[in-house]
Amino acid sequence: xVERVPGHRAxxxxxxxxxxxxxxxxxxxxxxxxxxxDVSFTVTSGEVFGFLGPNxxxxxxxxxxxxxxxxxxxxxxxxxxxxxxxxxGTEIRQRISIxxxxxxxxxxxxxxxxxxxxxxxxxxxxxxxxxxxxxxxVNLTARARDACGSLSKGLRQRVGLARALLNDPAxxxxxxxxxxxxxxxxxxxxxxxxxxxxxxxxxxxxxHRLEEAERLCHRVAILNTxxxxxxxxxxxxxxxFRRSLVVETVAPLDAPDGVxxxxxxxxxxxxxxxxxxxxxxxxxxxxxxxxxxxxVAAGADVLSISEPHHSLEDVYLKxxxxxxxxxxx
Amino acid sequence: MRMNTGHIGAVVRKEVRxxxxxxxxxxxxxxxxxxxxxxxxxxILRLSxxxxxxxxxxxxxxxxxxxLIAPAIIPAVIATxxxxxxxxxxxxxxxxxTPLRREELLLGKAVAAIVPAIGIAYLLFAFIEVIARIFARxxxxxxxxxxxxxxxxxxxxxxxIAGWSIWVCIGISARSSxxxxxxxxxxxxxxxxLAVVALISxxxxxxxxxxxxxxxxxxxxxxxALWRIVSAMFDxxxxxxxxxxxxx
Numbered sequence: 374x375v376e377r378v379p380g381h382r383a384x385x386x387x388x389x390x391x392x393x394x395x396x397x398x399x400x401x402x403x404x405x406x407x408x409x410x411d412v413s414f415t416v417t418s419g420e421v422f423g424f425l426g427p428n429x430x431x432x433x434x435x436x437x438x439x440x441x442x443x444x445x446x447x448x449x450x451x452x453x454x455x456x457x458x459x460x461x462g463t464e465i466r467q468r469i470s471i472x473x474x475x476x477x478x479x480x481x482x483x484x485x486x487x488x489x490x491x492x493x494x495x496x497x498x499x500x501x502x503x504x505x506x507x508x509x510x511v512n513l514t515a516r517a518r519d520a521c522g523s524l525s526k527g528l529r530q531r532v533g534l535a536r537a538l539l540n541d542p543a544x545x546x547x548x549x550x551x552x553x554x555x556x557x558x559x560x561x562x563x564x565x566x567x568x569x570x571x572x573x574x575x576x577x578x579x580x581h582r583l584e585e586a587e588r589l590c591h592r593v594a595i596l597n598t599x600x601x602x603x604x605x606x607x608x609x610x611x612x613x614f615r616r617s618l619v620v621e622t623v624a625p626l627d628a629p630d631g632v633x634x635x636x637x638x639x640x641x642x643x644x645x646x647x648x649x650x651x652x653x654x655x656x657x658x659x660x661x662x663x664x665x666x667x668x669v670a671a672g673a674d675v676l677s678i679s680e681p682h683h684s685l686e687d688v689y690l691k692x693x694x695x696x697x698x699x700x701x702x
Numbered sequence: 703m704r705m706n707t708g709h710i711g712a713v714v715r716k717e718v719r720x721x722x723x724x725x726x727x728x729x730x731x732x733x734x735x736x737x738x739x740x741x742x743x744x745x746i747l748r749l750s751x752x753x754x755x756x757x758x759x760x761x762x763x764x765x766x767x768x769x770l771i772a773p774a775i776i777p778a779v780i781a782t783x784x785x786x787x788x789x790x791x792x793x794x795x796x797x798x799x800t801p802l803r804r805e806e807l808l809l810g811k812a813v814a815a816i817v818p819a820i821g822i823a824y825l826l827f828a829f830i831e832v833i834a835r836i837f838a839r840x841x842x843x844x845x846x847x848x849x850x851x852x853x854x855x856x857x858x859x860x861x862x863i864a865g866w867s868i869w870v871c872i873g874i875s876a877r878s879s880x881x882x883x884x885x886x887x888x889x890x891x892x893x894x895x896l897a898v899v900a901l902i903s904x905x906x907x908x909x910x911x912x913x914x915x916x917x918x919x920x921x922x923x924x925x926x927a928l929w930r931i932v933s934a935m936f937d938x939x940x941x942x943x944x945x946x947x948x949x950x
Binding site: 403434437440442443444463464466467469470471472473475476477478479480481482486489490491492493494495496533536 | 706708709711712713715716719720723724791792793794795796797798799800801802803938939942943
């Protein structure tokens with residue numbers, strides 16, 4: 374946990390360690406209803422892995438399945454190096470921690486008393502210093518003796534995070550940790566997760582807040598009952614959207630086809646009817662100078678040449694839209 | 703299966719801390735014993751000096767029965783809340799994400815419920831004995847109440863009846879989705895062992911040390927069996943998702 378790995382763990386370091394999670398064709402059905410189906414992915418040790426999807430996509434059920442709270446219908450998984458079986462439930466739960474969407478605190482107990490319960494359940498001996506460290510990590514030391522019922526929702530989330538840190542987990546599952554929080558409280562939680570990321574804690578983060586995933590996660594998976602895609606956000610953008618350049622000139626070009634078709638780096642082009650042109654290119658870094666030269670040679674007054682930015686939201690919506698069975702987000 | 707006493711201890715500590723700060727639990731645990739004192743006290747005080755020895759024995763039997771209702775009813779208040787209450791306040795899922803086994807969770811909750819129940823039951827018995835010695839007009843009442851079989855039965859039956867009540871109520875709590883329904887069902891289901899005590903108290907069976915020990919052993923066996931049955935009924939998946947676990 375806090376004391377385990379100081380500083381940021383490099384990508385190469387992470388890839389040399391055994392995976393924290395290996396999920397292989399995992400499926401969960403409740404009677405006739407499929408929660409998620411044929412889900413496969415791997416999470417590297419020390420990685421912050423975002424698990425995105427609309428409401429009802431199966432994110433929470435996936436977390437519960439990997440956390441041994443519900444049994445998979447088929448498929449297999451290895452969680453923190455231990456095969457996911459009914460017999461291994463206790464051992465897996467000893468090595469992971471899960472913070473559900475609702476932190477579920479005992480409101481009549483103080484923050485410390487809540488943490489003492491969980492320290493006892495994780496079998497931590499001499500747990501005082503560990504609790505102090507966890508409270509320090511979430512900036513809650515000053516509220517340690519307050520009843521949890523007196524805390525705001527944001528502070529309760531922090532107590533939940535402190536609880537999840539107690540057992541120095543190999544994998545920490547955070548299920549919608551900023552759900553229902555105001556922007557300031559959400560930002561505080563983001564900072565805490567960023568701190569975990571820098572310490573090399575493996576975090577499995579489910580969320581439907583895309584800016585959150587984009588900001589915090591090394592890689593993301595997009596789930597909508599079935600897994601739509603897994604990868605770094607820039608990889609997902611590249612795989613989903615063709616590389617392009619947007620050219621804006623002061624006035625419409627007289628012969629745009631003569632300019633763009635003759636430029637080798639440009640694969641195709643289209644215009645919206647004004648002085649803006651969308652070019653499909655293989656590599657924007659080599660195409661942009663070539664296009665600039667062609668435009669100047671043609672006597673055009675260039676306002677701008679830029680690469681359009683596709684946000685994770687664009688990726689998400691494209692993937693979700695491609696699924697005919699997708700419920701509305 | 704190896705039980706982790708540290709896990710059980712952590713649950714017991716949490717339960718006790720939680721009860722102590724719950725006005726409804728503290729209020730119920732205070733008021734109920736007082737209610738259970740009223741009728742036995744009246745029975746003892748009503749006995750005149752001329753009441754026959756047989757009538758005294760019968761009255762003492764009914765007092766004894768009334769006193770044993772307390773360990774059946776008092777822990778039911780806590781035990782029926784134990785699982786469904788955790789579900790209602792959203793604390794069950796975090797608890798189940800830890801290495802805690804279901805048997806340890808349930809045993810921890812049972813211990814936290816049985817200790818105050820036994821304490822209150824013994825205190826009630828001692829209090830009635832004191833009342834009998836000081837205020838009873840019939841001199842035979844106090845010795846009859848303090849007779850070996852009665853004392854032994856009180857010592858044995860109070861925890862065993864409480865144990866029965868607790869396991870039945872936890873079982874109901876684990877299968878209920880509403881606290882009030884669980885409490886109503888739990889109170890009713892905790893009473894059957896008292897039927898046997900009633901038969902002994904009213905001399906249908908002659909009270910004896912042998913009978914008390916035999917009945918205690920039967921109750922002990924039932925309590926252990928109930929712990930196992932209730933543990934088996936405790937389905938993590940159903941409690942978390944509302945759907946019964948379907949194994950592939």
